[in-house]
Amino acid sequence: MLILYLFCVFIPIVFTNVLFYNVTTNNVKNQRMKDISRAVEQINIDFRSEVEDAVTISSVFYTDYNLNQILETDYDEPAAYIEAYDTYFRRILNTYPPVYTSIQNIKFYVENPTMLHSGGIGYLSSEMKQTDWYQMLNKQDDAYPIFVRTQQEDLYLKTDTSTAKNTFSIIRAMNYFESKNHWQKYLKIDLKASTIEQIFQNQNLQGNIYLVNDKGDIEFTTDPAVDWRMDSVAYKALEFPKDAIEFQAEYSYVSYLEDWRIIATISEEEVLKDVRQSREFIFVLACLNIFIPTLIILWITRSLNERLVRILRHMKKVKNQNFDTIKQGEYLDEIGQLTSEFNRMTIQVKSLIDDVYVADIQTKSLELERRKAQLNALQSQINPHFLFNALETIRMRSLIKDETETAKIIHNMAKIFRTSLTWGKDRVMVSEEIEFIVCFLEIQKYRFEDRMDYHIDVAPSAKDCPVPKMMFLPFVENASIHGIEPLRHGGKIEVKVEREANELIFTIRDNGIGMNEDKVRQFYGYLDSEEEIGERIGVQNVIYRMKLIYGDRFHLLIESSPGAGTYIRVRVPLE
Template identity: 85%
Template sequence: MRVKLHLNLNNVRLRNKMLVLYIFSVFLPIVLTNVIFYNVTTVNVKNQRMKDFSRAVDQINNEFRSEVEDAVTISSVFYTDYNLNQILETDYQEPAEYIEAYDTYFRRILNSYTPVYTSIQNIKIYVENPTMLHSGGIGFLSDEIKQTDWYRLLQEKHNTYPIFIRTQQEDLYLKSEENVSRNTFSIIREMNYYESKKQWKKFLKIDLKTSTIEQIFRNQNLQGSIYLVNDKGEIEFTTDPAVDWRKDSIRYDSLEFPSDAIAFQAEYNYVSYMDNWRIIASISEEEVLKEVRQSREFVFVLACLNIFIPTLIILWITRSLNVRLVEILKHMKKVKNQHFDTIKQEEYSDEIGQLTSEFNRMTVQVKSLIDDVYIADIQTKSLELERRKAQLNALQSQINPHFLFNALETIRMRSLIKDETETAKIIQNMAKIFRNSLTWGKDRVMVSEEVEFIVCFLEIQKYRFEDRMEYHIHIDPSAKQCMMPKMMFLPFVENASIHGIEPLRNGGKIEVRVEREEDELIFSIRDNGIGMDEEKVKQFYGYLESEEEIGERIGVQNVIYRLKLIYGGRFQLLIESMPGEGTFIRVRVPVE
């Protein structure tokens, strides 16, 4: 499958390759990145807004509960006040006696709470004692009062705890309840803490300011409707303008909400006077995602810029490559027909520019040779020379893609797995090898250059294997300046790394040595990898005797074939290997 894909890519024109590269490396990643970014941002903003709304509901819940608890605290003070109880239980012979008691104590405690607790609208005590004057915070427990909702509820509960209920204003008790709006919340409590002989019934009623409650519920952080629901599921207060909470008793579950409405709820538990009461906020999803909707256009514009700018750059670079390569190809076809025209264009310093310069130089030299030497002699010698050069270049073209593919695959896999700072160094090593592979006219390199390429390759492999691979290179100083065929020993190093060390679970070690003995260069490599069996070793030695064409073979067989073309029988190859014991390879070639 890999070979098929490789051949298919080789048959695709450069312009189409760049188009595929653009689609899969620029366009699709940018589109996917922006889509994912928008979706992730939407989810994050929604979650944050949900938390903000939930905190706002909790804030309303706590503030409202605090106001109610203030009223309950005041009721407890009145409930346990012995002197107040005595005033309410006393039979007054004359109104003056009551007025004196009222002015002496009751008026003072009654007026001491209202200014401090700004949420308190009114404090009133309803009594049956007929000797008291019913004014200034004292009211008569009349039949009309006994018909009110709060009085009947107190009679049903029969406990000493206060109750919290929605009531109407004091001046509206005498009117028909059908025409009266219940627009006040009150704390009601029977004052039966102290026993007395007469046991006059006494009830404390503390009204809360509706304006304070509305201020609490109209939270600026909630752009929706808020409902205060009692233990029966009825709405006691709401900011929804469509619900008349003052007159109607509407159940919360009878309301219809939009399909995208989101409900936030806070409950009052473990509070006897508000047990199972709830505060519910209903907010549309559009309100939750309003900030994301506002930034949608910005994300779209940013995505367009991210696509447009790289597209222009890639088109610019692609045109620079394609136009010059097509020009070189056109002149090469002319050379094929013995038209030795040079490429007339400005010299550039990139690889294609260097290739153009080398092509012009080669064209001029070939034309000069043709003009200076007899045609017959040129035909005889150049055929053999070109055949060998074509074979060598073909062999190198087989080695380089194979090696570059493995190296690039290594970088790609590691980059996907882990973001490392070593990537820059690996790319630099790859650039060296790639630049060397493009230098077609240079068949010989110094030993030091070949070792440099080997180091680059081993650094890439060490980046791939991390601590699983170690290597050591020793080069004889006297051998550094010697010339040798390019990439003669690199495939052996690659073979030791890929086929020897990679299968090992714990990795291994590679040792490379380059020495000079008189007129011979000795290249040796030793690894402690999985080794080879005897049949595999015989197969490598068989390449020394084989005379078949190399075809598309790569790797060690390629190197052996090149050595045979260059040195004939003047080189030696030694391979020692056993399964599980590693491999040792030594190559001897004449010094050039």
């Protein structure tokens, strides 16, 4: 459940919220960048529109023949000039400013000394010829107007060169009718500074805006740290924050604004301000998305875990024959159904044990008692002590008659007979097991005389090791009866017992008739066979006993071939 929660709830929610935040941030940032670009472009358009209005007015004056005649006429007396001024000049000067609200002032500078220098007419004095705009007009060859930053009109009479240039003007030479020009004439149209500031004070831009001329100098800015009215500051000389984002709008194909630019610098934090404001909302939403499912999953997981642990605990009790039912409320889910089925199963098993198993045990106990009675009856008919006493009497009579060899064989037979009938203990020492083997081999040697010989080698460290009773004797019996006895000239059996670390190794080798491959495979087949112990004690039953005692911890090796004898090695762990 924790893995399910981690990979299906926690990680997807965190990933989704992070992805949502990043996508939202990028979308808002891109949208904000587009809005700022459009705002800069709108400032660019509005500013150009105001300048073009002034240029349009200047073009009208530039091509006005009547106006050119008034400016070129030599007046004999002031009354003649005043009459011409009132009839035409005053009317055209008063026509445009009310229509074009961005126009602050319209003034003509002339060299004609017969005109009165007032009411829109100014004298082109030597001081005026030292101004920047006059120098710029004289340097250009065409008749296009120029756009420059200038001083307010009422400040031109001052000689203080530190006076601030606080407005913009369109200036052009009135030389359209060159053949009829006797005097130099210049038109100067001043724009309202308040209108320019209103254009650049765009409410959608929270950064600074710069109007940069073709030389890279700042002509106007909303940056309070730059005194654009008094100083000529290069834009590249300014230092901006590392996260500042720059937006530009350039003027192209406009002679009087060629290579001028409007640049806006806004911090990235300001661009992403809306996202930052919604960050807390996204964080709270993510916490709710994680916290509420977590509580629900923990509640469900705790309920599942407690009931599963309770079922497991009662199952262990059932293993120990404690058939208690689970006391809990009714649940309709799968674990509740499992609990109900467990209780029903427990009650049924307990009932079966009480009704069937116990009765069966009683029946088998009665059968065992009956078998035991039969066995006691048989033992009473043939008492082993009677047989032992009879054999001992025969042995003593043989000794009296000096038949020591017969007495020895009878003694060995009695020892083997007593060992095979006495099963009070299932474990014997290796030395005791070897005694049984010696008794058996002596009897076989008595039977075959010189046809059979044997050699036994037991390591001192192996003599006191416990082994299952009669574990090695069947292998010796098998080697003697099936290996040596069929030989005409007899053979030899070699038995060796040694200890290696915590293992006991028993080996037996004979030079008898040997076994074919099928017989060897039959012996190995006993290792995988699940048959029960038979009535006689043989190699098969020995292997089965070792499987019961040692499991897969004992090892059997058989090497044999017809006519080459048999080699068997048994390796068992010491206990």
